[in-house]
Amino acid sequence: MIDLRSDTVTQPSDMMREAMCCAPVGDDVYGEDPTVNRMQEIAAALLGKTAALYVPSGIMANQLSIRAQTQPGDEVIIESSAHIVLYEHGAAAALAGAQLHGITGDRGILEPEQVEAAIQPKDPYHPRTSLICLENTHNSGGGSIYPLAKIERTRSIAQAHGIAMHLDGARLFNAVVATGIPAAEYARHFDTVSFCLSKGLGAPVGSLIVTNDGPIIEQLRRSRRMYGGGMRQAGILAAAGIYALERNIPRLKEDHDNARRLAELLNKVATVSVDVNHVETNIVIFDVVGSSRSASEIVDALRKHGVLLNAVGKTTFRAVTHLGVDAQEIEQAGQILFQVLS
């Protein structure tokens, strides 16, 4: 099977497993797991911050960040197809009592002026805008990279209004590798940044939140336990995270090359509509036009021929490249897609 459903399907390599089995561990709720502590230090340094917190999932990382930077009833400005809006079961409302104020961007990217226009006036009638969340790369936007200049302008608007900023950087390192812009250069503009170890970086479990020492990290630590995310000998997992951070970042370029190649192959299929130039990182969004088959029938047909991918709309599909799929398999997938979709 060539599994292009998501970069979450990656398997830990033998060397990563070896690193896990000999990791020194302790009770991380007491702050005594040396491997977790080391991973948090590496992550903070990599993003130019002074503190980091290991959490079980990307959703928990986002939700703790929202919780730590809002009061119940506050508004969070966010792009309307963000992961936090579409795929987190309304957690910002359910757990933090925050109201998401969604505005629609271009492939997930908001103009700073749009953000500014969405900030509520400070008067007795409107909710308080206390947080702006951006997503880089943008998942529903097709792996689009958030331009640094737009982030900088959004940050100065936020600062002028005393509003905090969170980055859902689940795939931040894809943006880093594609642009050559250091992670710290992105992170500088945010109060909290989350990123996933268990996607393209290839670790089995976990995400990190990075921030600076102070009240936010204290609040994040307390809420992590409240949300049930305090783990004990988590160093077994953190060892995989360290391995991923030290070895698996530069190779994301292969995934980007593979995604682009896949888009080129898809572009040769008469029934497929795809914009090759929109493939900036490891996600390919494409449409199958004029087919009598439903999206789920197409997904099933592809599965029978050995390719797994997801439908994300009635005629829209998403393929994600990752370390479990090599260049040769992409050629193979291209042939199968041609066969099944022609």
Ligand SMILES: *Cc1c(COP(=O)(O)O)cnc(C)c1O
């Ligand atoms: C995958 C993802 C997350 C977090 O997902 P988990 O499954 O909870 O790890 C958050 N944001 C974006 C943009 C994602 O793609």
